[in-house]
Structures are given as structure tokens and as C-alpha cells.
Amino acid sequence: MITKFDCNSHKIFIIGLPRTGTTSVSVALLELGYKVAHQAFTKQAFELADVVSDAPCFSDYRQLHKLYPYAKFVYLERALDAWVPSMQMLLSRMLVHLDNKTGKFHPILKRSFNHSFDINGIDDPLDAEHLVSCYLSHKKQVFEYFEQFNINNFICIDISRPDSLTQLRQFLASDLNFSGEQSIDNPLHSRCEGEGVPHLNRGRNVASWDEYKHPNKVSTNATGPDKRKFFDYKLL
Numbered sequence: 001m002i003t004k005f006d007c008n009s010h011k012i013f014i015i016g017l018p019r020t021g022t023t024s025v026s027v028a029l030l031e032l033g034y035k036v037a038h039q040a041f042t043k044q045a046f047e048l049a050d051v052v053s054d055a056p057c058f059s060d061y062r063q064l065h066k067l068y069p070y071a072k073f074v075y076l077e078r079a080l081d082a083w084v085p086s087m088q089m090l091l092s093r094m095l096v097h098l099d100n101k102t103g104k105f106h107p108i109l110k111r112s113f114n115h116s117f118d119i120n121g122i123d124d125p126l127d128a129e130h131l132v133s134c135y136l137s138h139k140k141q142v143f144e145y146f147e148q149f150n151i152n153n154f155i156c157i158d159i160s161r162p163d164s165l166t167q168l169r170q171f172l173a174s175d176l177n178f179s180g181e182q183s184i185d186n187p188l189h190s191r192c193e194g195e196g197v198p199h200l201n202r203g204r205n206v207a208s209w210d211e212y213k214h215p216n217k218v219s220t221n222a223t224g225p226d227k228r229k230f231f232d233y234k235l236l
Contacts, residue, residue, distance in 0.1 A: 011068045015057045020078040025074065029051050045222040056108050060112070143156075
């Protein structure tokens with residue numbers, strides 16, 4: 001049974017699909033003083049983090065909104081002609097590990113990918129037309145869902161835009177309830193107004209988050225007193 005946690009918790013969820021800039025935004029928020037989990041598969045990871053990105057956020061944003069009604073949601077968009085080949089590259093590496101029976105990836109990661117990309121229901125998950133359909137369907141569903149609520153808690157950002165970092169900082173400006181402290185040596189503090197989010201995981205690189213060292217990083221599989229999975233239900 002999933003319990004409703006502190007409804008006043010001002011979490012931030014990055015709900016763009018993989019390869020839209022989730023790692024770049026996660027690192028930017030680390031440098032702004034937030035505690036960040038790039039993917040979170042346990043209750044404790046969600047409780048420790050100010051920000052959670054990637055899986056399961058891109059598939060479970062509705063459930064997260066119900067659990068954290070005061071949270072802020074950041075949807076990341078990317079031009080399809082750039083996103084599709086990047087997603088094909090990622091899936092070509094991940095597919096063997098996403099198999100429901102033999103794949104080594106965490107069950108929550110498998111569920112999120114299958115929910116958003118129908119990994120187990122299509123002959124060729126790398127098909128360009130299929131991926132475009134998945135992207136557009138996800139975007140449509142996200143926008144239709146959040147149009148029902150306070151638009152001040154939702155933003156759409158394209159990190160390729162030169163003002164993307166400024167957009168993000170302005171959106172989060174009213175959120176004073178985060179646990180980190182900004183450092184005067186923080187490289188993002190010296191970036192010019194109107195400058196964009198620094199890009200990571202360029203090209204075929206998919207491991208920038210693991211390689212990036214920062215004290216504010218929260219473990220995906222952080223264990224707490226009860227060690228239970230945060231999400232133990234299936235999407236309707």
C-alpha cells in the first residue's frame with residue numbers, strides 16, 4: 001500500500017523522456033544546491049532527494065502529482081530529428097537488459113520503459129516511426145494532464161535554447177524548500193543571464209551521471225528503515 005507522504009513537500013520532478021536532457025538538468029540542479037536522484041527506485045531515494053529525474057518520473061508523473069500535489073514538474077522537449085537517433089542508440093544498448101524475464105535492469109526501470117515505449121509489445125522498438133509516435137503521445141498526455149491543474153507548477157523546457165537555464169532558475173525561484181546550500185564557487189552562479197543548461201551525455205555517451213562526482217547526489221537505490229520499494233503497483 002502506497003501511503004501519501006508530506007503533502008507540503010516541495011519536490012521537483014523532471015518528467016522528460018530519456019535523451020531529452022535529463023542528465024544535464026540533473027547536474028545543473030546539483031550545482032544549484034539541490035539533492036538530486038537521477039532515477040529513483042526506492043522510497044528512501046524519493047524521501048532524500050529534492051529532485052528526481054528520468055525513471056520512473058517520465059512514466060509515473062500522475063502518481064507523483066497525487067503523492068506530492070505541491071511538487072513542480074519539468075517537462076523536457078527536444079527536436080525529433082535529434083531525439084530519435086539518440087533514443088535509437090540508447091535502446092540498442094538497453095534492449096537486452098529490458099527483457100521482462102532475462103533482463104538485468106531494475107523492474108521499475110523495465111516498467112517505465114515498457115509503459116512509454118511498448119518495448120515488449122512491438123517487433124522493432126527502434127523503429128523511427130514508432131519512437132516518434134511514443135514521443136508525441138507522451139508529450140500530449142503530459143500537457144493534457146497538467147492543463148487541469150495549476151500551470152505555475154509545470155514548465156516545458158528545451159535545453160538547446162540559449163535561455164534554458166534562466167527559464168529553469170526563474171521557474172524554481174519561489175521554491176525555497178530545498179536542503180542544499182549554494183557554493184560561491186558554483187560554476188553555474190557565474191554563468192551569464194540568458195545562458196543555457198550545460199549539455200552532458202552528448203553523442204553516444206550515456207554514463208555522464210555515474211561519472212559526475214557531487215556530494216548532493218542521491219543513490220537510485222538508497223535504503224531506508226523499511227527498505228520497501230517506493231512504487232509497487234502497476235500503472236492502470
